[in-house]
Amino acid sequence: MPVEAPSADTLKAIYTRMWRIRLFEEQAEYQSSQGKVMGALHTYIGEEAVAVPVCAHLQDTDYITSTHRGHGHCIAKGADIKRMMAELFGRATGYCKGKGGSMHIADFTIGMLGANGIVAGGFGLATGAGWAAQLRKSGQVAVCFFGDGAANRGPFHENINIGAVWKLPVVYVCENNQYAQWTPQKDVTLVTDIANMAPAYGIPGVQVDGMDALAVYEAAGEAIARARRGEGPTLLECKTYRFHGHNFGDPQMYRSREEIADWADKRDPIKRLATHMQEAGILTDAEDQAIQQQVAADIQEAVRFAESSLYPTPDELHKDIYSYEYA
Amino acid sequence: MPKISMRDALRDALHEEMARDETIIVLGEDVIAHGGPYAVTRGIYEKYPERIRQTPISEAGIVGTALGAALCGMRPVAEIMYVDFITCAMDEVVNQMAKIRYMFGGQTDVPVVLRLPSGTARLIAAQHSQTLEAWFMHVPGLQVVVPSTPYDAKGLMKTALRGRDPVMFIEYKRLYTNEGEVPESEYTIPFGQADVKRAGQDVTIIATGPMVGKALEAAETLAAEGIEAEVIDPRTLVPLDKATIFASVHKTNRVIVSDEEVKRGGASAEIASLIAEECFDALDAPVKRVASANVPMPFSPELEKLVVPKAEHLVAAVRELVG
Numbered sequence: 093m094p095v096e097a098p099s100a101d102t103l104k105a106i107y108t109r110m111w112r113i114r115l116f117e118e119q120a121e122y123q124s125s126q127g128k129v130m131g132a133l134h135t136y137i138g139e140e141a142v143a144v145p146v147c148a149h150l151q152d153t154d155y156i157t158s159t160h161r162g163h164g165h166c167i168a169k170g171a172d173i174k175r176m177m178a179e180l181f182g183r184a185t186g187y188c189k190g191k192g193g194s195m196h197i198a199d200f201t202i203g204m205l206g207a208n209g210i211v212a213g214g215f216g217l218a219t220g221a222g223w224a225a226q227l228r229k230s231g232q233v234a235v236c237f238f239g240d241g242a243a244n245r246g247p248f249h250e251n252i253n254i255g256a257v258w259k260l261p262v263v264y265v266c267e268n269n270q271y272a273q274w275t276p277q278k279d280v281t282l283v284t285d286i287a288n289m290a291p292a293y294g295i296p297g298v299q300v301d302g303m304d305a306l307a308v309y310e311a312a313g314e315a316i317a318r319a320r321r322g323e324g325p326t327l328l329e330c331k332t333y334r335f336h337g338h339n340f341g342d343p344q345m346y347r348s349r350e351e352i353a354d355w356a357d358k359r360d361p362i363k364r365l366a367t368h369m370q371e372a373g374i375l376t377d378a379e380d381q382a383i384q385q386q387v388a389a390d391i392q393e394a395v396r397f398a399e400s401s402l403y404p405t406p407d408e409l410h411k412d413i414y415s416y417e418y419a
Numbered sequence: 420m421p422k423i424s425m426r427d428a429l430r431d432a433l434h435e436e437m438a439r440d441e442t443i444i445v446l447g448e449d450v451i452a453h454g455g456p457y458a459v460t461r462g463i464y465e466k467y468p469e470r471i472r473q474t475p476i477s478e479a480g481i482v483g484t485a486l487g488a489a490l491c492g493m494r495p496v497a498e499i500m501y502v503d504f505i506t507c508a509m510d511e512v513v514n515q516m517a518k519i520r521y522m523f524g525g526q527t528d529v530p531v532v533l534r535l536p537s538g539t540a541r542l543i544a545a546q547h548s549q550t551l552e553a554w555f556m557h558v559p560g561l562q563v564v565v566p567s568t569p570y571d572a573k574g575l576m577k578t579a580l581r582g583r584d585p586v587m588f589i590e591y592k593r594l595y596t597n598e599g600e601v602p603e604s605e606y607t608i609p610f611g612q613a614d615v616k617r618a619g620q621d622v623t624i625i626a627t628g629p630m631v632g633k634a635l636e637a638a639e640t641l642a643a644e645g646i647e648a649e650v651i652d653p654r655t656l657v658p659l660d661k662a663t664i665f666a667s668v669h670k671t672n673r674v675i676v677s678d679e680e681v682k683r684g685g686a687s688a689e690i691a692s693l694i695a696e697e698c699f700d701a702l703d704a705p706v707k708r709v710a711s712a713n714v715p716m717p718f719s720p721e722l723e724k725l726v727v728p729k730a731e732h733l734v735a736a737v738r739e740l741v742g
Binding site: 186192218224254 | 444469470472474475477479480482483484485486487488489490491492493495510511514515519520521522523524525526527528559560562582583584611657658
């Protein structure tokens with residue numbers, strides 16, 4: 093069943109959201125350099141064409157699980173960037189009241205089941221979310237975003253097998269950015285095409301250029317529709333690239349400047365989508381400028397919101413461990 | 420009151436709660452075939468075929484999937500065939516299940532019950548005989564429940580199935596066939612409420628799991644010598660009913676803490692420390708622990724029988740304290 097091509101409005105929404113991720117994270121890195129955002133910061137910059145087109149097929153009632161590189165997934169699913177920025181600043185108005193930080197942003201009201209500091213931590217959550225949806229016959233789907241590094245962990249195998257044999261409405265989306273932290277994928281895996289692992293579980297494996305928002309949109313649309321029809325999971329591999337280091341401050345001695353430039357300058361997914369939309373006559377320079385200015389203004393507002401918010405008070409320390417207070 | 424086994428009590432709790440709440444679902448290895456290795460899940464498939472899934476041997480997958488379903492409106496009960504196998508799912512237990520409420524700022528309930536058959540049985544050696552309560556107690560966010568009687572097992576399971584937080588439900592395999600009185604009428608037992616299994620004024624024995632029965636046996640022996648032991652079963656280690664424990668210590672001034680765990684770093688160590696910290700002035704003697712030897716469980720019956728404490732060890736320990 094072919095996926096309908098995205099409308100001009102859908103493409104503009106995708107394009108805008110990709111900019112939201114890009115500028116949110118550039119701002120987060122800047123705030124980190126100023127010492128205002130503390131702790132680990134893993135950016136999604138360069139990978140925007142994966143999460144955004146995938147989530148364009150989802151409703152608030154659908155579920156996603158994420159990774160330690162989770163800002164992009166949050167924004168793609170529609171999270172409030174003010175509360176995200178406040179969380180990075182460690183403030184009480186953040187999504188997690190300042191108890192989570194960059195690696196643990198969640199928004200259960202929109203089915204965003206949390207960024208996850210454990211590589212492969214999302215497989216079980218997404219598989220279980222799919223089980224709940226299947227039991228309710230609700231037509232909901234769950235999308236599990238994970239990296240190439242996670243494919244080398246046990247939960248990848250255990251949960252994809254369960255998802256496959258129970259025919260759960262789950263799409264396992266591999267963001268293959270070719271590096272597990274500092275280690276090149278090819279040094280630790282002979283099968284570098286993760287989609288090729290799908291036949292081992294009896295499910296379809298699909299590989300797509302993860303820098304091409306349109307290609308991802310189409311492939312994800314098919315996989316999600318298949319899941320909603322009750323035909324079970326798909327393993328969708330998106331070949332992509334992390335433009336910045338593993339975390340902010342990573343000196344990146346493990347890869348060459350030329351390699352980074354080759355991806356960042358020639359294959360930027362935002363530029364690529366802009367070019368496509370301009371050629372299709374659905375994005376003028378003025379519209380493009382307006383989108384970027386609006387997103388930048390939203391980010392500035394998010395920073396103001398975060399900076400003007402209070403830190404959590406000491407009484408928060410022992411709250412939320414259980415549904416009742418006990419420490 | 421009818422007498423039933425702990426296995427039947429647990430099964431009754433599951434059936435009654437599944438009838439009451441359609442979001443309760445069951446998963447685990449072999450839980451449909453023969454009604455599960457311990458027959459606790461027997462009859463569920465016949466009544467609710469959609470609500471029980473027999474899984475592959477994938478403990479990380481079982482716990483992860485249960486957790487995901489719990490975050491999305493269901494109440495999963497997962498059986499881990501032996502508590503020893505939970506080690507294969509410790510990321511899911513420790514980093515995910517225990518922390519999700521806190522690290523996401525209280526956005527979600529995490530109603531997962533993990534049923535964890537524990538302890539020695541039928542000479543099954545080092546990888547099928549462990550007790551790991553202390554591991555779970557060490558992780559904020561987990562609740563640790565250890566019933567010692569069919570009555571407690573049913574009431575605590577019902578509370579677990581109605582709660583909003585993860586439960587590590589320890590089921591001592593040797594107790595499955597033990598019988599006890601269980602009313603047919605509806606009841607639950609709240610977490611954090613210890614039970615005084617026997618009143619006495621000379622010494623307090625705080626015991627969990629199979630050590631509760633042995634403590635009561637020891638108390639009978641001691642009573643014949645004129646020593647009245649109070650036996651307290653905390654029933655839940657997290658949350659722990661410190662008030663009942665401390666009150667008893669203030670009454671008897673002498674305490675033994677006993678469980679089937681390896682003694683080093685065990686649950687008894689935590690309870691003994693709390694008493695030492697908070698009841699020091701009430702103590703007439705050092706707090707003593709009676710727990711298992713610090714060894715992996717050996718296979719040979721001649722060695723295994725040396726590991727887990729018996730009633731006579733409790734009697735000897737009390738005589739030392741009181742004598």
